[in-house]
Amino acid sequence: MKELTVFQARLAEADYVADKDLAATLLLQTKLHRPLLLEGDAGVGKTEIAKTLAKIFGCPLIRLQCYEGLDVNSAVYEWNYQHQLLAIKMQESASDSQASKEQDIFSEKYLLKRPLLQAITMDKSPVLLIDEIDRADEEFEAFLLEVLSDFQITIPELGTIKAITKPHVILTSNATRELSDALRRRCLYHYVDYPSFDKELRIITTRMPEVSQRLAGQVVEYVQSLRKMDLRKIPGVSETLDWTAALLKLNLSSLDKDPELIMNTLMCLLKTKEDHDLITRDVSDRLIARSG
């Protein structure tokens, strides 16, 4: 258990409040060198985990943001076309053979490394964050699977590039699409839920030491009861942090001081019109009263 406690403390030092089970999973991941798939609603701190790991290991964080239509060119490598064109022009008068010219044009000099290739060619294991994998197409997912199992990438013009060091891979998903079983099986899995009252309070006070204990408690209580309501978009931890920052900027020492002003800051928490309509002044006042 000692190892785990130490690791948890290191996470805390990097300003990430992690439960013991998450810390254990992260520790296991570094031992097994398997990718870790994090699932959970938006704003519960999935991406933050990768950033924290990079901080702890003192290694670079390489981030690949997935989107629909993401293809190999923007994820793995691309040739530097302008550079290549220039080189071809300059070689025009040279007497080299066609083959050697071509070999030069497609050498590593003209290769632009995109995140995946970058991640496997580093001297020191980086943290590779593949964000919102559920947004990428299935074809890309299949390709990713190949990279994650062999840690090697084949470039037709250059040959196969093997990983020098294996990166720590973190995948996140908001579950907007079913991921393939194959990918799921390749990964360790952790479900990140909304934090409990105590945990969220600790997160707030860790991230913003200047906030008073009273305000932090109120804020967390308010947000926690907000989450229980039938909202279209439930506020995550990052929203809580935003809101707290906003309240600090406005020099509010407690929520019940100026309920009117609170209404005007709710845009930090509520992100759709329907949700705004739902939380009327009355509702907000009730929430404030309940949060003590």
Next chain:
Amino acid sequence: MANLSQQEDFELADTLLDHLLGFLHHMRSNGFHLGIQEELDVMKMAESGILLQQKRLRWGLRALLCSCADDWRRFDELFDAFWITPNGTREQASSYSKQMESEKGLDGGQQGGGGDEAIEADHAEEGDDNDAGEGGSKGGASVQQVTAKTDFRQLSDDSKMREMELLVERMAKKMRRRMTRRQRVQRQGNRINLRQTIRNSLRYGGTPLELAFMKRKKQAPRLILLLDVSRSMSLYSFLFLRFARGIIEAFKDSDAFVYHTRLVHVTDALRERDMTKAKEKLALMSSGWSGGTRIGECLQMFNHEYGRRIVNSRSIVMIISDGYDTGEPKQLTEQLQQLKQRARKIVWLNPLLGRDGYEPIAKGMQAALPLLDLFSSAHNLESLMKLEPELMKL
């Protein structure tokens, strides 16, 4: 576990490994997809000493063996069932896993009875053999095969229905992926593809004489679903609602409506993540309806209230109905004509069309037929899947 963790006896760890294999077996019989790789990783994990601490064992195994939120929620219970008996001591608790017994026949019973290590080891090996045959995620695929041709109306029991609903929703989501392929390299197009151009220009000493272009990917159609929920369709309603839900989630700005005597916009209700909540909302909306279907009237309402706003040249209007109409066929024709002017295509899915001997002779159906771009069956999963290439052509 507590008293075990105090003694770091090597042999004891060995026994524990056997139990661990037994646990993997237990998880497998409870529907977890575990292969050799997982087994090796569990061994690796065990070597690092995690094995002797109950909490870390739990967390480690959870991270390793779970692969979706569903597994995650079930894990703790299964873990406790195997490792902890009510009085707190660790035991082969096969009596807790009823599923396991029912699936593996006598296996579970034997394991519970024999505390003998040798027997347990045997079991572990048996587990390996089984796995090689079953092969991980194959289970899912074969399930699909069995049910792809099953007529929806033959799904009598609830669990089968749930399964089909899930499949239908997933399929709807997949449709989008394939309908909007990425950009393609072409000889004509609106964007230059530099990669291919450079390749081509090598031939001409670097002068880009032969340009390669990217063609814009096909834009996703805007799907509008009009779902008949009258009594004659009651068998299929929920299934098609799931279909609609999948479509709505996958296709940007798609919309869904249900109707029989009135028309109701249900897109928002379907966006609800929780299916039970969605059902509640839908039930609230449609309460107090009665009488037969009046398709024409509902279409008029649709044209009047929503037509201008949401139907455009990118829209494919999908009407899902059996065509039994108590309204005037003339009205239906008029309204369809009006709709046709505005929408790109009109598709009619009829779940009865798959039945032997069914002819679309219902008055409403007869009136509508000449105006449809596509008239297709929708009685099983396969017919819905076939829809996708057809939609592509439209």
